[in-house]
Amino acid sequence: MADPIPLTVEFTGGLEMLFSDQRKHKISIPGQDEDGSASNVAYLIHWLCDNLMKDPRKEMFVLDDSVRPGVLVLINDSDWELEGEANYELQPNDNVVFVSTLHGG
Amino acid sequence: MPSSEDQKAERDDRFRANKLCQIEIAEASLRDLKKELEDFDSAVSASGPDETADHTDAFPLVPDAEAKTDSQSSEWPLSSTEYQRYGRQMIMPEIGLRGQLQLKKAKVLIVGVGGLGCPAAAYLAGAGVGTLGLMDGDTVEVSNLHRQVAHATGRVGMSKVDSAYEYLYALNPEVNYIRHSFHLSPEHAISVFEQYDIVLDCTDHPTSRYLISDTSVLTSKPLVSASALKTEGQLIVLNDPPKPPGDLFGGPCYRCIFPKPPPAESVLSCGEGGILGPVVGVMGVLQALEAIKVLTRRSEAQGRMTDAEPATAQPVKASLLIFSAFSSPQFRTIKMRSRRADCAACSAKRVVTADSLSSGSLDYIAFCGRTTPVDVLDAQSRLSAKDFAQLPRDDQRVLVDVRDEVQYSICALPGSINVPWTGNADSWLSKAQDKGVMEDDQKEKYIVCRFGNDSQLAAKAMQQQHKDFPGITKDIRNGFQAWRKDVDPSWPDY
Numbered sequence: 133m134a135d136p137i138p139l140t141v142e143f144t145g146g147l148e149m150l151f152s153d154q155r156k157h158k159i160s161i162p163g164q165d166e167d168g169s170a171s172n173v174a175y176l177i178h179w180l181c182d183n184l185m186k187d188p189r190k191e192m193f194v195l196d197d198s199v200r201p202g203v204l205v206l207i208n209d210s211d212w213e214l215e216g217e218a219n220y221e222l223q224p225n226d227n228v229v230f231v232s233t234l235h236g237g
Numbered sequence: 238m239p240s241s242e243d244q245k246a247e248r249d250d251r252f253r254a255n256k257l258c259q260i261e262i263a264e265a266s267l268r269d270l271k272k273e274l275e276d277f278d279s280a281v282s283a284s285g286p287d288e289t290a291d292h293t294d295a296f297p298l299v300p301d302a303e304a305k306t307d308s309q310s311s312e313w314p315l316s317s318t319e320y321q322r323y324g325r326q327m328i329m330p331e332i333g334l335r336g337q338l339q340l341k342k343a344k345v346l347i348v349g350v351g352g353l354g355c356p357a358a359a360y361l362a363g364a365g366v367g368t369l370g371l372m373d374g375d376t377v378e379v380s381n382l383h384r385q386v387a388h389a390t391g392r393v394g395m396s397k398v399d400s401a402y403e404y405l406y407a408l409n410p411e412v413n414y415i416r417h418s419f420h421l422s423p424e425h426a427i428s429v430f431e432q433y434d435i436v437l438d439c440t441d442h443p444t445s446r447y448l449i450s451d452t453s454v455l456t457s458k459p460l461v462s463a464s465a466l467k468t469e470g471q472l473i474v475l476n477d478p479p480k481p482p483g484d485l486f487g488g489p490c491y492r493c494i495f496p497k498p499p500p501a502e503s504v505l506s507c508g509e510g511g512i513l514g515p516v517v518g519v520m521g522v523l524q525a526l527e528a529i530k531v532l533t534r535r536s537e538a539q540g541r542m543t544d545a546e547p548a549t550a551q552p553v554k555a556s557l558l559i560f561s562a563f564s565s566p567q568f569r570t571i572k573m574r575s576r577r578a579d580c581a582a583c584s585a586k587r588v589v590t591a592d593s594l595s596s597g598s599l600d601y602i603a604f605c606g607r608t609t610p611v612d613v614l615d616a617q618s619r620l621s622a623k624d625f626a627q628l629p630r631d632d633q634r635v636l637v638d639v640r641d642e643v644q645y646s647i648c649a650l651p652g653s654i655n656v657p658w659t660g661n662a663d664s665w666l667s668k669a670q671d672k673g674v675m676e677d678d679q680k681e682k683y684i685v686c687r688f689g690n691d692s693q694l695a696a697k698a699m700q701q702q703h704k705d706f707p708g709i710t711k712d713i714r715n716g717f718q719a720w721r722k723d724v725d726p727s728w729p730d731y
């Protein structure tokens with residue numbers, strides 16, 4: 133069994149409303165998913181829905197198995213598209229930020 | 238459906254507005270040219286035939302003392318008032334005379350003269366950009382004034398563009414202001430953008446954000462885009478450098494970062510979600526700053542904008558600034574991607590073209606989706622605010638207010654019970670249960686909210702829970718908006 137992975141996840145741009153109105157969460161997720169693969173961001177998104185999100189409006193966070201359009205995922209201050217997107221394998225103490233884009237002005 | 242005559246009339250109006258705006262721009266540059274010639278002529282007559290050499294290089298000849306007192310402006314690239322006005326920024330190496338002249342030459346378009354556009358326009362006008370275009374189709378409302386700093390109490394009802402013009406002209410009359418008192422539309426977007434060097438997106442909706450980005454790519458203009466809501470803001474400089482579509486060395490566009498629009502129901506406006514004035518102000522000021530940086534960039538840095546790319550050049554990545562007023566740290570800069578090889582607007586595979594844009598075949602409203610007003614109840618389940626006001630207040634009926642706690646604490650009707658709508662029937666019903674709303678099945682239940690949308694959803698949830706007592710739950714049509722209009726004009730209009 134792989135060791136659990138401690139992470140900091142943050143929600144901003146309004147997404148914090150879906151996570152008990154709290155922006156920053158220190159969590160620890162299993163080191164492997166159900167199939168024994170190293171935990172990646174896709175697995176983290178599922179895990180957050182199942183374990184951290186109390187709000188029933190899942191569609192405000194996920195759509196078609198990934199984050200909904202208009203949500204950016206930032207891994208250690210980089211857009212996840214630069215890090216392999218959902219396939220990025222999480223490392224201990226990674227900082228993962230979920231940002232909903234704003235449109236007001 | 239609008240009739241084809243309506244559509245034609247609308248097209249004609251747009252065409253006319255478009256031509257008027259082009260005329261205005263052409264007249265403004267004509268005025269500039271005449272002024273330059275006038276200045277030149279007076280310089281020639283003041284200095285005599287032998288001293289009319291070109292003084293625009295970095296070391297203008299020092300004029301003799303007499304000429305200096307007579308007509309300073311003739312010998313120097315800026316007028317004496319301009320040196321005084323811009324001196325504090327010109328003595329910094331980042332700007333210098335070079336940068337000030339670049340600003341003076343620059344034409345900047347601000348789309349949206351609201352919470353972002355007002356401070357952005359103020360700082361750009363203050364900094365001495367040569368031409369400042371203002372575009373907005375709205376009029377000033379009292380609820381704008383806590384953040385839209387170029388407007389004023391005395392100008393409520395005036396067009397935002399005219400109101401901002403008054404403020405900006407008083408701030409700096411040296412700037413050439415161009416007023417576009419209409420909303421941006423795909424048909425005329427290109428012809429307006431073509432007249433400028435850089436564009437600031439200060440609008441408040443995804444539809445305009447995609448339209449502005451697409452037009453910036455098609456007209457090769459760098460775009461400074463910002464947004465704000467509640468206590469947070471975001472800023473990104475796009476299409477910088479503004480390479481032609483298909484050139485991966487150009488900066489990414491809005492569609493590279495956000496290929497798909499967010500679901501319409503996830504988009505909150507400042508009116509719905511709230512906005513803290515200084516938060517949107519910070520973002521607008523930062524837009525002005527980024528525009529000044531782009532406009533005054535030194536030629537070395539601009540080297541990458543020439544066609545000869547150094548062999549080691551990397552595609553340009555954008556960077557997103559996130560401001561969160563109540564978080565620590567407040568500011569955070571995120572490395573974003575470069576151009577997307579399959580972007581719909583800026584790649585070789587693009588589908589957004591000048592033709593598809595100006596023909597109106599790109600439907601931005603349909604692309605971003607619309608939220609339709611909630612309408613889930615039958616007519617018998619809805620009661621007007623007036624009718625509700627006639628009902629006796631006794632223990633036969635209960636009023637459930639589904640606004641959030643903050644709004645409820647601003648104003649509430651005596652005896653009402655606050656059960657904020659949670660977005661979900663089951664979780665809301667269990668909260669209603671906790672507050673004792675469901676104790677007596679036979680009591681009439683009236684549901685109210687700010688505008689009459691959430692109250693319908695909550696009433697529907699309640700009706701499904703109380704199937705045995707049809708007609709016992711009603712929603713108050715148009716909520717407290719109607720209450721203020723038809724029953725109690727003193728109800729706070731927040």
Ligand SMILES: [Zn+2]
Nearest residue numbers: 490493580583
């Ligand atoms: Zn693009």
